[in-house]
Amino acid sequence: MNDIKVLVAEDDGVSRKVLERYLTKWDFDVTCTADGDAAWTELSKGGYHIAVLDWNMPGLSGIQLCEKIREAEGLSLLYIILLTGRTEKKDMVMGLEAGADDYVVKPFDPLELSSRLKVGCRLVESGLLLKKKNMELNTYAKEMESLAEERSKMLIHADRLASLGTLTAGVAHEINNPNTFISGNAQTLQRCWNVIEKVLQEEITRDPNNRKLNMVVDEVPKMLDGIRNGVGRITAIVKGLKSFARVGKNSTESFQINKCLEDALLLCATRLKYQVEIQRLMVDNLPNVQGDPQKLEQVFVNLFTNAADAVEEKLGKGKGILKVMTQTNGDEVTVTIEDNGPGIPESKLVDIWKPFFTTKKAGKGTGLGLAISQGIIHDHGGSIVVINLAGAGAQFKISLPAVS
Amino acid sequence: MSINLLIVDDEEEIREMLARHFTLMDYSVEKAANGREAIAVLERRRVDIVITDLLMPEMSGIELLEYLKEEAPMVNAIAITGYVTLENALSCMRLGADTIVFKPLEDLSELEEAVHSAENKMKVWQGKLRELRGMRNAE
Secondary structure, three states, X not given: OOOOEEEEEOOOHHHHHHHHHHXXXXXXXXXXXXXXXXXHHHHHOOOOOEEEEEOOOOOOOHHHXXXXXXXXXXXXXXXXXXXXXXXXXXXXXXXXXXXXXXXXXXXXXXXXXXXXXXXXXXXXXXXXXHHHHHHHHHHHHXXXXXXXXXXXXXXXXXXXXXXXXXXXXXXXXXXXXXXXXXXXXXXXXXXXXXXXXXXXXXXXXXXXXXXXXXXXXXXXXXXXXXHHHHHHHHXXXXXXXXXXXXXXXXXXXXXXXXXXXXXXXXXXXXXXXXXXXXXXXXXXXXXXXXXXXXXXXXXXXXXXXXXHHXXXXXXXXXXXXXXXXEEEOOOEEEEEEEEOOOOOOXXXXXXXXXXXXXXOOOOOOOOOHHHHHHHHHHHOOOEEEEEEOOOOOEEEEEEEEEOO | OOOEEEEEOOOHHHHHHHHHHHHHOOOEEEEEOOHHHHXXXXXXXXXXXXXXXXXXXXXXXXXXXXXHHHHOOOOXXXXXXXXXXHHHHHHHHHOOOOEEEEOOOOOOHHHHHHHHHHHHHHHHHHHHHHHHHHHHHHO
């Protein structure tokens, strides 16, 4: 019982001493005060569990103290025993009404006081336990609340992504139609032009110095080329958007990542041939990975062409190095793709994953490649990260769960 | 004998573009904005080759292909679509389309070739029929 703190308020010195001695003997942590005001000051400091208060004291009386304690915040658990010579029932009622929990008549019988203190202790202890449980419950409730909030944020995000996917697929489809008739008309016009040009050439032979005619004959083919070029770019964006929106279902199988990388290297062989030397550091007998090999091939092709573009930008033709590495720790298969290009500006390391973000020249890239790649890797339960290498160049690291 | 094409697409600009293109290539061309209009044309006159979009209001290209398979199996069909799905491609195959060409038709020559091969197939049959008629006349 020694961690129960008791405050005694008794103006009579002898009584106080006796109380102190008994309480100390019963193993309480006792503090004694000689009047109501001192008692209040002491109680206000907090930490007390039980108060033994004399009724009649200078300053605040026991009754007034009771009332003050019950009004105060944070003292609600304090167990109060009122100590008095008054024995009438109405006094007892008055004491209890004022907020005392118990009532001991003076001169007190030590055995009775001890028993009554034990009752107090039991109540204080169960009160403390209740308070502790309450606090735990509060913490738990708060945790649940923040979890729920987090979850709803995630759901909103997922919902936004889903509607972005639908929107993207819709936009891609809507753009595809006008692109079709621009493309088709340009091609038909091209053939019409062959007829027109013949007539114009005849006219020029008759009038070789007609500046306007000469210009038309020179410029129209360029205009037609410009239209075709634009159509090609729109087509690439539409294809990318459709892929980004992931139209169509993923097929899934268990396969070797090395094979997938070789297929991807083969696919962009012509792009890489004059640009980079390919260094393979691939571990044989890797565990299989699960997923859609074509989608992953798309990721690798994207990373390889990015590397080739980066190297070309920095070194010109033919001096690049493309390192393709694979390894495993049993649980994961890791693919590392490194180039010795200029690397990625630190400030743009975050942006490169955003759709339509590109550092390439206008018309060279759609800015969708890495966004699509990241989506594909996440769909496979893996991760893709990029760092700049100390010397130069960028390093992409893809981790995929291994099939056990 | 000139070849009659029927171009079916709900997007007017695409319809007109294809009609123009094949008219310039000396085909005789009819146009329709959906499956239902296409059937009206098919009931009115001889059509050799139908080039049809798949996603159209009122009556889709797939439904038109179903109709052709049932009611006009001699007509060649070529599907064009911007909505590239495996399901669409398989439906077209099952319903006897010659091929499916994906929009945006970056290179019209794929469509031209499809039309040519349909044309050649028809010519082979016409030759056979002529031969048969010749044999019958000789009897």
